[in-house]
Amino acid sequence: MCGIVGLFLKNEALQPQLGRHLSRMLTTMSARGPDSAGIAVYGGGSDDLIKLTLRASTGDADRDLGARLRTALRAPIEVLRRANHLVVTIPRACRASALAWLREHQPDLDLVGTGSHMEIYKEVGLPEQVADKFAVPAMHGTHGIGHTRMATESAVTTAGAHPFSTGEDQCLVHNGSLSNHNSVRRNLHREGIVFETENDSEVAAGYLTWRMREGDSLKQALTSSLDTLDGFFTFVVGTRDGFAVLRDPIACKPAVLAESDDYVAFGSEYRALSVLPGIEKARVFEPEPATVYVWERR
Template sequence: MCGIVGLFLKNRALEPQLGAMLSKMLVTMSARGPDSAGVAVYGAGSTDEVKLTLRAEDVGATDALAQEFSAALGRPVDLTVRANHIVARLPRDAEAKALQWVKANAGKVQLVSVGTHMEIYKDVGLPEHVVNEFALPSMSGSHGIGHTRMATESAVTINGAHPFSTGEDQCLVHNGSLSNHNSIRRTLVREGMSFATQNDSEVAAGYLTWRMNQGDSLKQSLTSSLKDLDGFFTFVVGTRDGFAVLRDPIACKPAIMAESDDYVAFGSEYRALSVLPAIEKARVFEPEPATVYAWERS
């Protein structure tokens, strides 16, 4: 069943409120998936730096791992610790060494995402727990997406929670089910990609990353997915510059959107949008099947 939300701010004056607005939207979707929840927030960043979001397998070891990570790099590192997640902001020339440390410490720490502006936080439990655990209402940014999951095809784990990220500043949340994800996974593995879970949504994220690495735009990649990915789905995709929405040709999963001068918002149900400011002045509509909707910062 699952619940998806997305929020893209046109009005930059609202950026300090992004986390608070996204939190309300996600908590409203709790009944659609009580197993796990997660968010991707696009905030401040620079193309000269990279952000690594890491997750400690043992929450009690998070601070110690952060210190080990900093010491291993042998240089000052800008670290933010939120519960069992660590966001490391690094110069580009330190990225390779940082990723080597993560690989060497597999089992103690896991890479959640890489980007210049994106940070991903996720955990098992209700959205309210996840929102409070990572202090999402205090976060600012230009856009973000969120997901609350009802596990139907894989175990309830943090690894199985959305969003899934398979490329820099790229992530995806998904409501639905893909029937050919194993064959797509095998193709992508032959192309050099790797996957951390058996979740079909991670394959969808990987497919889009692969297409974009071939030179396709996000819109072209999503259009191609209509031909190559079999199943029923609604995708909300985040990139450094914006977000996009796509429903399968049947559009059996619920979806609603709202657009105003201040924002563009997506929800699995209208009640996720009803908590937004001045929603009564927004244009509310149902996205058409097999149609890519995308918004980006200029």
């Protein structure tokens, strides 16, 4: 099962409403995945800064983390606390030292994602509960993707929740199953890609990160995945500049796209799109199998 959504705003006037629309879209997909949910939101940021989205594995996040990091790194640090997640904004030059300090002094904090423009929030529970927990409806942004999971192949844990992020400002949500993810994982390990879980979707994210690190565009990386990743899948991928959609050659998983002058939206089912303003004026269509659809800002 699982339900995935994506929303790319063309109209800047809608950016203050991104979180509200994305949350409503994902909530309609609850029946497809009641176990856990997650959302990646892209918005304002600076290329000189990096956001580290961290999750406390037990209890609430440390309220004194910002002060301790500022002292350790001797650099300006900003910390945004949302329930058990922290978004720590640091100078780009401090990225390696900050991650090393966190590994040594805060092993209870899991790294959910990094990027200048991306924040990821995910947790066990229904989409509406997860969105409310992190105040997602109030978030501003340019685009975002979301996932609600039915854990058919592994335990119900936050670590197994989507989106998965293996590269800066890159994340992926997935509906389906990969049959050769273990062999692909071994190959990617040799290329320096690090995985935090055994989830096959994280392997797909890692593959795209590796291909783009090697020079592929997002479209080229996704096209290459059709030859490398075996199984049935629908991917929605977020990057700093936009998002992309790809279905496998058989396309057995449901998928619907809508495009208007204001936005591009994706949903596992049309009901996820039906909550959007002006949907009756949008062009609604089913994405073709083995075809990459990309919308990006340049």
